[in-house]
Amino acid sequence: MEENSTEPVKEIASEIIQAAKKLLSRRFKYIEEPDDSMKRLARLGVDHVARDMAAHPERYREGKSAADLPEVTPLDPLDILRKDHQLPALPQIFLELQQAIAGKSTSADDLAAIISQDPGMTAFLLRMVNSAFYSLPMQIDTISRAVTVVGVNQLSTLAVGTSVMSLFKDVPADVLDMELFWKHSVGCGLIARRLCRITGQGDPERAFVAGLLHDIGQLILLQTEPERATAVHAHARNKDVLLVAEEKKLLGFDHATLGGMLLRKWNFPFVLVTAVLEHHHPKPTQKDPEPHLVHCAETIATGLGIGSSGEYFVQPPDPAVWAAMGLTPDRMDEMVQDLDEELEEAFRVLIDQ
Template sequence: MADEITEEVTEEQVVIAPETMTAAKKLMGKRFQFVTDPDATLIRLARLGVRYIARDMTKCPERYEQTPETEEPPQVEPLDPLDILRKEHQLPSLPQVFLDLQRAINGKSTSADNLAAIISQDPSLTAFLLRMVNSAFYSLPQPVDTISRAVTVIGVNQLSTLAVGTSVMSLFKDVPAEVLDMEQFWKHSITCGLVARRLCRTLGKGEPERAFVAGLLHDIGLLILLKAEPERAAGVMKHAKAKDVLLWKEEKELLGFDHATLGGMLLRKWNFPFVLVSAVLEHHQPKREQKEPEAALVHCAETIATALGIGSSGEFFVQPPNPEVWASMNLSPDRMEEMIEDLDEELEEAFTILLDQ
């Protein structure tokens, strides 16, 4: 597929050397190696990805330095995911505001005043949500200065979903940095969430905030695995890298389950809405009969986010999208380019807000 990728040598005032563009094309060709029959939209996506990666290579060349492995990957024993979820001390403790918000989401008669009162108990969450509401994420015509007003403008369900989803990010501060760069992990997750949200709006299916949160949390199972079983998780990553295979498939091979399964189980344990549980559970393998669109949106958003190379979840390769699900997005090459065209500004603002919590 690499032969089909061509690009300019200058991107947004960043001068890209010809050898950097060549390296970016080579890298993208390898990333797409499991996409065996790309359509015109996937080919356009790969070209866009080359542009993003070449620019990043120019700005941060150290990120692309290869360190050869000198040791054989360790043996990895299978594991029952229920064993992880049964050990409460290994799971992040949920703050009270999170539990209150969960009850509000699941309640049938939550009012705007009730939700505003819950959120206002947590000053940092209040400040964060106001920044989010006043950002390019919503592009509202007038500034919003109170949570009550935010609830009125955005909606009870939408704001509560956003509050619960984003508050999860603060629960994973102690994942080993030598195994996974958490800033890069969340950049990938935020990108996936924003792309899922854009797909949602483009198709007119689902709820944008729900799609965003589903994308934001799609790899949460990987974080739980890293917290609960860091040696096993690191071992699986080393095996996947050594074999040049998809990470989630190697997880199934060695552990007996993948991070999508564990993430879905965790969100179920935390009483998340079923639509978010299923979106996380199925983001690698969406079910055909799924009525809610979020799983399909996140599945395709992950393909796009990984191809653009923004951040990293630990997965190197672009997952080949399910052909039926990909076709259901109705993305022509031009439509793909339009959707990605002004993504940078929204991403930078989202990174600033979400990663400074």
């Protein structure tokens, strides 16, 4: 969706297609025994990346490798979470919404009253429910009506999860391209939501928010320890290894662990905490489906080349979790059908405010 989907499709030059194939071949280097659905994902990735290469060639220029990699010393993630002055401050409405989610007796009127205190959130949620994200047959013009149509827990989860995005505004652009980061995150959320609906597992809003926030640990690390975080990225790219593995090796923990710990500190619902915590390594005993949905959505989003989280390679998914999704090649095609258009619309609502 990096290009305007309303424009006529232009024929892509053969050299661009070849460059996309070469790039995708590298990105899939850690997928050793791809099944048919993974092979289809790689082909779909070539198509998506080739179109993006044609529209934005500057994104694909190889950066120079550092001659001398900076030393990285290990770190205790608890030390980061203790730096309250460096962490984003949660607004009051955020805290009230969390209480509403936790409260078993929260009514539609209660939730509408909380959200209506904040004109910005009110406007955002009305844009959201009236967008292609829901494709409702009628126009929703009040928060009370939105809560009634979407549901108390669903709208609460959506409001809390999406409001986190506004807390991260000062990550240096030279460290991480925030537009590409959020495109990857939104894409992962939309794919997790689609997987939820295809498999009949989990809750669509929870799956979307879990996918949206899965890499929040990256932002915390870049915000509180920019030099360390940048150095780890340099090590991973120079050594051609998975970023998450290099984080664990050099720091002693990875961004998934840090992100899960942060959401726990913020008293997020447990299912969102575990989805973020386990999105690289889901536990086989996990009963909530959202961690598994996000785990597979991450693989698909990276394989398609949607945005960039800083991770260059497609991480091999857990075989049992991947198989449980029932992703045939045809179903993979269904997964990505009209995804660019949905991603463009969701990104417009979520980011371009």
